[in-house]
Amino acid sequence: MDPILLSRIQFALTAGYHWIFVPASIGMAFMVFLLWTMAAITNEKQWHKAAKFFSKWLGIFFVLGVPTGIVMEFEFGANWSQYSVFVGSIFGPPLMLEGLFAFALESTFLGVLLFGMDRLPRAITWISSFFVFIGSSLSGLWILIANSWQQTPTGYIIQNGRAELTDFMGAVFNPLLVSQYTHTINSAILTGAYIVAAVGAYYLLKKRHVQVARSAVAIGVVVLAISAVIQLYPTGHAEGQVIAKYQPTKLAADEGLFKTEKGAPMIIFGIVDEKNQEVKAAIGIPKLLSWLSFGDWNAEVMGLHDAARYVWYEQVLNNPNFASEKDRKEFIETLMKAHGVDPNAPDANEQMVKVLEEALPVAFMFYAYRVMIGLGTLFILIGLIGVLLLLLGKLYDARWFLKVLVVTVPLPWLASEAGWFTHEVGRMPWMVWGMVTTNTGVSPNVSATHVLITLIGFVVVYSVLFYIWLHFVRKLIREGPEPVEGDVTAKPTPAVSVAGGGQ
Incomplete structure (x- = not known):
């Protein structure tokens, strides 16, 4: 057994699993902010109920995303100690700033939002939703500063066997940062919009919670259409041009x-x-x-x-x-x-x-890239059809389209995972482009047996966590949003407590 290969598989597993929750968290933070904004502007009950309902969804994604992300930081020291030594002075500050500012901001105001939306004035709730979105976006920014620097490193000097920071702003604003950040965050927004639209479509098909469902589908397909186009151009196009210039083997x-x-x-x-x-x-x-x-x-x-x-x-x-x-x-x-x-x-x-x-598995890269591009094109088509149906006043009765939204809801995750695997596998054998490879970055004293044991442990724990996540998602879907007065098809149901998991 090769400890390098096993360490790569382990990191791919943990990163790929973590990425299930990251785009959903960031995207849902944006959609929740939009829903609370609509509730404030219109003062209509269906928007308020929708905002409360999807705030609970955001809580579930956030709770599962945090521990799966922390694991990866431990892996840097355990499995990739040589890499950590080489880039620690550059890679460390963004991760520290993400925890001190972005994560603290996001988690604090998410707590205020979830536990205060029935107790605090609506203005405070709206402000909380705004800072949750800002916090999640800043969290993504610091993480992507670190990741984009590994792809197109700048602002450093190599001496004494390691990379040392010479220009903080130069390292932050490396060539890939802007295009990668906008492309990634927009992808998350697309995912959040798809979730909201698909959940609303499900309730319309079941003829439950109709007023809330209409609001969800309407805002979901509009955001989906806009974000799907932006994902192709300008963000995807801009990132592709940076890759062509700085990472020609990946291209x-x-x-x-x-x-x-x-x-x-x-x-x-x-x-x-x-x-x-x-x-x-x-x-x-x-x-x-x-x-x-x-x-x-x-x-x-x-x-x-x-x-x-x-x-x-x-x-x-x-x-x-x-x-x-x-x-x-x-x-x-x-x-x-x-x-x-x-x-x-x-x-x-x-x-x-x-x-x-x-070092590059060309076939894997070629097909994964086309999965991402093909699904991105499909999202544009679905979004534009949804907006057209909305303008024609036929969206809520087009059962075939509502079924499409429900059935295809996993596809944004598939597209996002395909994009990230293309992005990360495409820089092989480099961990840091032109400086650290997997062979020079791996921990020299970690055996294949140790990595295999922890890998099996991760699979077991992550399987349990995924089951718990599915349990809460099913519970939310079954109970649905709070009923809107006058909605005869809505069924009164008890609210779900995200914190306690009970009623």
């Missing part, structure tokens, strides 16, 4: 591009043959990849081998952020030895190019 793997091409096509679908380095039965749009990546229909897009050469020779060997030539030499030698390459071999550099080229 090549995403597109199944093995050979460098001018006027490269955008492949819609095909069958990846990694052995023969080609995409068979490819269906694509001529020159579109070149235009999307560089704004030029005839621009040259590097294939995987040329991209790996560029990364090694230009971004690693010619990295200007070494304190001295001694630091550069020691760094390169350590990197080579970690991947079984003799630094004194005449073809050592070419061997490292091969390491970078072979």
